Amino acid sequence: MGMIMWELTTGCKPFANVEHDHNLVYRILDGERPKITEDTPECYANLMKSCWDPDPKKRPSVKKIRNSFGSWFFRTLLDDVFTKAELKRRELIESQKLGPEFAKKPHPKAIYTSRSLISFVSKSSSIKSSLFYSNEDYISEEIKFDIKFKSEIYTSSLNVTATSRKRKVDESNIENDGKKRLCD
Known part of the structure; x- marks a missing residue:
């Protein structure tokens, strides 16, 4: 939602x-977010940042987001804030200085507009949850x-070690000579 x-503000x-590659996924997991524009009202920016919290349990519910928008709409005190933001x-x-036609030229490998991100989602969803809270630099090669x-x-x-984490490999003992075999 964030x-x-x-996207609505910019x-x-x-x-x-x-x-759009695995490096971008890691940077987002490490907390990289787009820059918030100077014309964005503070209350809107704070709600947007809370939607970006790396811990899903700390993100606001859709109901809270809807209630925030509703209170902004009906509260005349904030009307001035949003009017000034719209003028800016x-x-x-x-x-x-703002808008898609004035933004930097899209990167040729910014692929989310031309193909599915499913492969990136499946790669990132297998990453151990502790990565969400680390600020390590990642070096990897496909x-x-x-x-x-x-x-x-x-x-x-x-x-078996991959990307600073261990994967569990099921093993079963074979009676003769203590040899081990990978399970299918």
Whole structure:
């Protein structure tokens, strides 16, 4: 919801000027968000930021968002705030500092407008939840290859590590010589 709110204030798509790859996913997980424009009312910006909270339990419900919009609409005290913000927004559009036609040229690999993000969502949803709270730098490289496993592995244990996290590998003991085999 926060990205929709941001798009409404800027007229631009979020992260349109950067490549949509796993690095962007990691930067978003580490807290990167689009810059809030100077014409955005403070109460609107605060609600938008709360929608961006990395902990989903701390994000406002749709009901709270609806109630906030309703109170802004019916409260005359804030009408002046939103009127001033709209005048400032129009001024920025007229001075060619705001709006999609004046934004930086979209990155050629900003793909969310031309293809599905399902592959990115499935990759990021498998990331351990502790990554949501870390501020580590991530260095990774996508490599395509195929590994054909033998039915038996002659080691006492197997550790698989990827992107600073361990994946659990089910193992079953084989009676003869304590050899272990990966389960399907």
